Amino acid sequence: SHAPRPAAPREVRLVSRPVGWPTHDDFELVASEVPELAEGQVRVRNVVMSVDPYMRGRMSAATSYAAPYELGEAMQGGAVGVVEESRADGITVGDHVLHGLGWREVAVLDGSAVRVVDVTAAPASAYLGILGMTGLTAYAGLTRVAALQEGDTVFVSGAAGAVGGAVGQVARALGASRVIGSAGTPEKVRHVVEDLGFDAAFNYKDGPVSAQLREAAPDGIDVYFDNVGGEHLEAAIGSLRLHGRVAVCGMISVYNDTEPAPGPRNLARLIQTRGRIEGFLVGDHYDLAREYAGKAAGWLADGTISLRETSVDGIEHAVDAFLGVLRGENTGKMVVGL
Numbered sequence: 001s002h003a004p005r006p007a008a009p010r011e012v013r014l015v016s017r018p019v020g021w022p023t024h025d026d027f028e029l030v031a032s033e034v035p036e037l038a039e040g041q042v043r044v045r046n047v048v049m050s051v052d053p054y055m056r057g058r059m060s061a062a063t064s065y066a067a068p069y070e071l072g073e074a075m076q077g078g079a080v081g082v083v084e085e086s087r088a089d090g091i092t093v094g095d096h097v098l099h100g101l102g103w104r105e106v107a108v109l110d111g112s113a114v115r116v117v118d119v120t121a122a123p124a125s126a127y128l129g130i131l132g133m134t135g136l137t138a139y140a141g142l143t144r145v146a147a148l149q150e151g152d153t154v155f156v157s158g159a160a161g162a163v164g165g166a167v168g169q170v171a172r173a174l175g176a177s178r179v180i181g182s183a184g185t186p187e188k189v190r191h192v193v194e195d196l197g198f199d200a201a202f203n204y205k206d207g208p209v210s211a212q213l214r215e216a217a218p219d220g221i222d223v224y225f226d227n228v229g230g231e232h233l234e235a236a237i238g239s240l241r242l243h244g245r246v247a248v249c250g251m252i253s254v255y256n257d258t259e260p261a262p263g264p265r266n267l268a269r270l271i272q273t274r275g276r277i278e279g280f281l282v283g284d285h286y287d288l289a290r291e292y293a294g295k296a297a298g299w300l301a302d303g304t305i306s307l308r309e310t311s312v313d314g315i316e317h318a319v320d321a322f323l324g325v326l327r328g329e330n331t332g333k334m335v336v337g338l
């Protein structure tokens with residue numbers, strides 16, 4: 001007569017705004033209040049959630065490119081879960097859905113805020129990475145922002161990370177002649193070359209980026225896909241060829257800075273190279289999502305791109321997983337299994 005009561009679902013709240021590097025004291029793991037469903041809503045038990053560098057920006061009060069997280073409330077982010085109860089048309093109990101209410105074990109959302117995904121075609125976590133926002137970031141940045149041409153030499157930083165690994169593999173699939181990456185450990189450098197098929201890679205902690213890049217790309221680069229900013233950006237400008245393009249995707253090297261960081265000292269090279277530097281947000285390129293999803297499915301199936309992720313289990317370790325991304329503890333997409 002006493003059915004076991006399921007443990008109350010939990011969520012991670014932001015309780016103070018970090019200055020510099022976030023710490024555990026900035027977060028709290030607490031029981032969620034899960035409301036009854038209104039007409040049109042679904043209740044989802046999350047199975048995997050994303051932790052991403054952009055979330056650091058949302059922890060600060062100043063609006064980055066996404067609205068700040070509210071203090072004392074659960075944070076948000078990409079997640080995939082199983083529908084436990086549905087009052088929404090077209091969504092059935094047992095469906096796997098992609099949505100934006102991660103950082104909690106159970107989420108209640110409008111049916112219009114979730115998308116059913118096929119977890120027989122790919123693991124649920126792939127929809128947070130290579131088949132989702134991460135992959136589209138690589139594709140849009142390369143095709144639209146960097147205007148990738150066949151035969152280009154492409155350099156990408158953060159090459160062993162989620163976006164960077166996708167950039168190298170997608171660039172190759174789209175006809176780049178030479179793909180070079182940088183990453184922060186010898187294992188990552190090996191992974192990028194041996195598992196992801198980059199032509200060359202180097203550890204940016206081994207010496208000046210400019211010298212290492214010149215060695216890897218003696219004839220220069222046509223495209224730089226920037227994930228880190230700082231010294232990397234200056235080095236890439238220094239190696240830019242005629243009509244070179246820089247797609248500025250991220251600058252993780254400055255996300256925890258408390259003072260503005262100096263910019264590249266060699267911008268004048270853009271004149272002789274007729275070079276172009278352009279920032280972008282994946283959110284502006286969702287019109288490419290269907291085109292990309294079709295190509296990515298094919299590339300995954302035929303092995304052109306491979307799936308690599310680092311996975312941490314349990315919502316009680318989600319903050320560690322997030323901090324781990326900022327510290328470089330991940331190879332491929334960092335996800336948290338719930």
Ligand code: NDP
Pocket residue numbers: 052053054133134137158159160161162163164182183184185188227228248249250251252253254280281282283325326327328329330331332333334
């Ligand atoms: P990653 O999986 O690449 O993880 C971040 C990586 O950054 C770490 O693994 C670490 O690897 C590297 N890193 C950390 N600090 C530094 C540093 N000081 N210098 C160089 N590398 C560093 O994360 P994502 O793939 O999710 O994101 C990559 C970048 O793309 C981020 O800058 C992110 O903000 C940006 N982004 C932008 C989007 C947009 O719409 N513009 C959308 C999605 C992501 P290592 O061991 O090599 O140092």
